[in-house]
Every structure is written in structure tokens, then in C-alpha cells.
Amino acid sequence: MSRKTVSSRRAFLKTAAGAGGAWTLGGCRSVPRFRKPGEMLKLGVIGTGGQGHRDWSEMVDCGNVQVVAFCDVDASLFDGAREWYAKKPLKADFRTYADYRKMLERERDLDAVLVATPDHTHAPAAIQAMKRGCHVYVEKPLVRTIWEARYFEKIAKEYGVITQMGNHGSARDGTRRGIEILRSGLLGKVTEVHVWTNRPEISPGNTWGWKQPLKRPEGADPIPAGMSWDLWLGTSPARPFRKGVYHRIMWRAFYDFGTGAFGDMACHTMNLAFRGLELGEVVAGEAVEISERYEDTYPQFSKVRLTYAARGGKPPVNLYWYDGYRKPPAEIMPQVIATLGQVPTTGCFIMGDKGVMVNTDDYGEFSYIALKGEEKMKSITKHEACETIPVTLPRVKEQNQRREFVEACFGQTRASSDIDHSVPLVESMLVGCLAQRIPGKIVWNASTCSSDNAQANALLKPHIRAGWEY
Known part of the structure; x- marks a missing residue:
């Protein structure tokens, strides 16, 4: 993050701290707990199934993590946790909750909390956990609104806890090598980046996604046994339950609950360029193309331009985001076509005056470059120009971001997607989400958060519904 970014962000936080109101903290200050080697990290899980299951199970597999409490509004998902433990030489000694507020109130010995819920619950649950001195691993996109990001x-910072946003490609060796190459200046002056995803629609070659609803459905359906719909809604305005509409993945489409394809994928697909080019603060966002x-x-699809200011001698950058199976025009990337035969279904293309880089996966791991005058691209692991670029970033054991978080909770390393990286990345993404909702160019001032x-x-x-304040 640039010095300007740090200073303006600190200024905003200082102002917010003195503003009172919703920023006022209640209760006693809790001290974060850092475990020593040989001890067990006591973990509370909010969001038991799906991505949450992968997160907590990989943490437990580290060997020094014990889940003491699971929380989920859908009680049927606890069965998956019990079945997982039944296959392991581990004792399933945990309590279950439907309401994360009760879990955090009763489980006073928690060291860390995993939050892997729909986006609208990320900030309320994680912030309340941090106020109790718990380290938090929060699935991307960390929060749903910019106010929540700053909060x-x-x-x-106030509670001194470890944080990690779950964009797990950050721990991959290939991603880190790509960052090192970008920071080396090999591509020269970079002024344009294109990032695209095949979501939200389930499209050819895409096995994961959701159909984007166009409006809120009418009517109501019976709430399934074992599910608390009111707890699922959490801080959001009340609305009737509709089967197959919100729970379990369609919530991403709705403003009240999700952040669309931008929030689902940009923390992955923008990550390489954001880190490698050290983009920092976004200064403007505009949807230059949109379905409706x-x-x-x-929207069902969009093309959004995010603008980043010049920083540290580097020129301003326009980053173009495409979703809904839209892609950048093939004519701007002839080296990609010559090498791969087509524009990949998802990716990131970085354009410098001395060369270009393309990443062909969602997580920043597999990248290729071509320097000026080269017609075809080579993997960054094979291009001669990359061989002399030094390794400057630490590598993560097993390339596992969950393990990195656990090790950070033991004071053994730093979490790579902590607030210094995750908050600016998410804030710029959320400016893009605003541009999808509002016509015209949005000029963003990070120092005033407006x-x-x-x-x-x-x-x-x-x-924030009454009774759900945090």
C-alpha cells in the first residue's frame, strides 16, 4: 500500500474513532490470545458447510486446531461436520449454535473465529468476534459495504487481532512469483489491466455459478425444518423465505445479501494485479457497459472501469472488469491468441510498454509473459527474463492460506491477506459494485471515505435491523 493510502486511511479512522454513534464500542476491551507451540488453537466456526467446511477442515488438519463450536442457521449442515470427524482419529467435541451472537457470548475461550457465511453476515459476525479478542479468518469479499470495510x-487495529481474508490464491507459489515479476518492473510502465470472469451465469466450461435473478420474487414458501430464516437475514431488512432463491448460493445476486460476481471473484482475479502493481487507492469507477x-x-453482465492514481513514480492505471461471461477484445492480446488459441474463460491481462502478462486461472497461479517484440508467450517459470528476478516473498507451507492463518495465530508468520491488503482491495471492488448500481462516473475520495x-x-x-447492532 502506498504512503498516501496509509496516511489518508489513518486520517479517516481517526476521525471515525472520535465520531461516536455506531462506532462506539461497548463492554470491556478483550486481549487477543496468541497460542504457543504445543498448545491447541480453539476455533469457533460461523458457516459450517460449503466453503466453510473446506476452511475449517483444512485448519483442523494442521494438527493444532480444535473446533469447539459450530454455528449455522441451517442445522442440517452440522451432519457434515459430524461425518467428517467420524472419518478422522479425532474426538468430535463441539457445541452447536444457530445464532452466532450466542456462540460468541457463551464460548469465552475462543482464540479464533472463521466466518464463511453469505456476504451480509461477514462484517457483523467478524467485528463482534474481534471485539472479544478473537483472530478472524473471513471468506472473501471480507465485507459487503465500504462502511463495513473501514469499521x-x-x-x-484497536484490538490487535490477526485477520485473514479468504482469497486463498494469495498463498500459491505461482501467484507470489507473478507478484515478484510485476514488482520488478519487467513489463515497464503498466497503464491498463483487464480482468474477467465467467460468472454469474453458468456458462460453457463453467461448473460453478448462479443464474442472476432480475427482481425480487413475490410470495413466500414454508421455511425448511431446522432452518432459522430470521437468523439467516441477520442485519438485513426482513423479507419472506423463497425456496431456491436466496439459500444457498443465489443470495449473491441481491444487493441486501451479496456483491454479485464482482464480490464473488474480484478478490481472487484482481489480486495478482493489485498486489504486483501496488495499486492502492481507487479514485474512480464507472460502468462503461451494462446489461440493465x-x-x-x-446486472447480468457488465464492463466496469476502475481508475487508480499514479503512485511512487508509477503511472495511473485503468483496470477493466468484465462479468457475465464478457471478455476483453481479442485484438488487444494477440500474443495470448497466438499462444493459447483463444481468450481464456477467466483471467487477468496486464499491459506494459515493455511487455504483457496474462493469468489464466481464477487465483493468480498460472501466468505467462511476452516481452516487446515477442509474438508468443512463455510461462513465467520458463521465460529467460524471469530467471534473474529474485525471490522476495516468503512461500507458504503446502501453499495453504488457511495454514498461514493458523501459523499467524501462533505468532509464526504474517497473514498475507490481512487488513493492510484486504481492505484496500475490497474497497476498490466495492466502488465497482457502486458503479454497477449507479449511472455515470463515481469519483472516490479515500481520505474522506466518500x-x-x-x-x-x-x-x-x-x-442494520434493530437488535443486530454491532
Whole structure:
């Protein structure tokens, strides 16, 4: 992060800390718990199934983590946890909860908390956990609104806890090597980046995604046995349950619960360029192409331009985001076509005046470069120009970001997607989400955490239902 980014962010946080209101903390200050080698890290899990299951199971597999409590609004998901433990030489000694507030209140010995829920629950659950001195691993995109991003950052700093956003490609060797190459300046002056995803629609070659609803459905369906719909809604405004609409993945489409394809994938697919080019603060966002704007849901497809200011002698950068199976035009990347035969279904293309780089997966791991005058690309592991670029970033054991978090909780390393990286990345992504909702260019001022657009400013802070304040 640039010095300007740090200073402006600190200024905002200082102002917010003195503002009172929703920023006021209640209760006694909790001290974070750092475990010593040989001890067990006591973990609370909020969001038991799906991605959460992968997160907590990999943490337990580290050998020094014990899940003492699972929380999920869908009680049927606890069966998956019990079945997993039944296959392991481990004792399934945990309690279960439907309400994370009760779990955090009763489980006073927690060292760390995993939050792997729909986006609208990320900040409320994680912030309350941090206020109790717990380290937190929060699935991407960390939070749903910019106000939450700043609040999250403030609480993490105030309580001195470890944080990690779950964009697990950050721990891959290939991603880190790509970052080193970008930071070396091999590509020269980079002024343009293109990032694209095949989501939200389930498309050819895409085995994971969701169909983007166009409006909120009418009517109501019976709530399944074992599920608490009110707890699922959490801080969000009340609405009727509809089968197959919100729970379990379609929630991503709705403003009240998710952040669309941008929030689902940008923390992965923008990560390489954001780190490698040290982009820092976004200064503007605009949807230059969009399917249509809807009252309750994100668009079916869009092309959004995010602008980053010059920093440290590096020129300004325009980053173009494409979703809904849109891609950059093939004519801007002839080296990619010559090498791969087509534009990949997902990827990141970085354009410098001395060369170009393309990443062909969601997580930043597999990258190719071509220097000026070269017609075809080579893997960064095979290109001669990359051989002399030094290794400057530490590598993670097993290339596992969950393990990295656990080791950070033992004071053995630093979490690579802590607030210094995750908050600026997510904030720029969320400016893009605002551009998907609001016509015209949004000029963003990170130092004041506001824009020149009244509509955008009205969307910075989430609705918080009575009884769900945090």
C-alpha cells in the first residue's frame, strides 16, 4: 500500500474513532490470545458447510486446531461436520449454535473465529468476534459495504487481532512469483489491466455459478425444518423465505445479501494485479457497459472501469472488469491468441510498454509473459527474463492460506491477506459494485471515505435491523 493510502486511511479512522454513534464500542476491551507451540488453537466456526467446511477442515488438519463450536442457521449442515470427524482419529467435541451472537457470548475461550457465511453476515459476525479478542479468518469479499470495510479495519487495529481474508490464491507459489515479476518492473510502465470472469451465469466450461435473478420474487414458501430464516437475514431488512432463491448460493445476486460476481471473484482475479502493481487507492469507477440496472439485483453482465492514481513514480492505471461471461477484445492480446488459441474463460491481462502478462486461472497461479517484440508467450517459470528476478516473498507451507492463518495465530508468520491488503482491495471492488448500481462516473475520495455522488454515498453503510447492532 502506498504512503498516501496509509496516511489518508489513518486520517479517516481517526476521525471515525472520535465520531461516536455506531462506532462506539461497548463492554470491556478483550486481549487477543496468541497460542504457543504445543498448545491447541480453539476455533469457533460461523458457516459450517460449503466453503466453510473446506476452511475449517483444512485448519483442523494442521494438527493444532480444535473446533469447539459450530454455528449455522441451517442445522442440517452440522451432519457434515459430524461425518467428517467420524472419518478422522479425532474426538468430535463441539457445541452447536444457530445464532452466532450466542456462540460468541457463551464460548469465552475462543482464540479464533472463521466466518464463511453469505456476504451480509461477514462484517457483523467478524467485528463482534474481534471485539472479544478473537483472530478472524473471513471468506472473501471480507465485507459487503465500504462502511463495513473501514469499521472492520478500525476494530482489527484497536484490538490487535490477526485477520485473514479468504482469497486463498494469495498463498500459491505461482501467484507470489507473478507478484515478484510485476514488482520488478519487467513489463515497464503498466497503464491498463483487464480482468474477467465467467460468472454469474453458468456458462460453457463453467461448473460453478448462479443464474442472476432480475427482481425480487413475490410470495413466500414454508421455511425448511431446522432452518432459522430470521437468523439467516441477520442485519438485513426482513423479507419472506423463497425456496431456491436466496439459500444457498443465489443470495449473491441481491444487493441486501451479496456483491454479485464482482464480490464473488474480484478478490481472487484482481489480486495478482493489485498486489504486483501496488495499486492502492481507487479514485474512480464507472460502468462503461451494462446489461440493465435492476432494483434488487446486480446486472447480468457488465464492463466496469476502475481508475487508480499514479503512485511512487508509477503511472495511473485503468483496470477493466468484465462479468457475465464478457471478455476483453481479442485484438488487444494477440500474443495470448497466438499462444493459447483463444481468450481464456477467466483471467487477468496486464499491459506494459515493455511487455504483457496474462493469468489464466481464477487465483493468480498460472501466468505467462511476452516481452516487446515477442509474438508468443512463455510461462513465467520458463521465460529467460524471469530467471534473474529474485525471490522476495516468503512461500507458504503446502501453499495453504488457511495454514498461514493458523501459523499467524501462533505468532509464526504474517497473514498475507490481512487488513493492510484486504481492505484496500475490497474497497476498490466495492466502488465497482457502486458503479454497477449507479449511472455515470463515481469519483472516490479515500481520505474522506466518500464520493461526489449522493446516490453512491447513500449506499456506503448497510441497513442494520434493530437488535443486530454491532
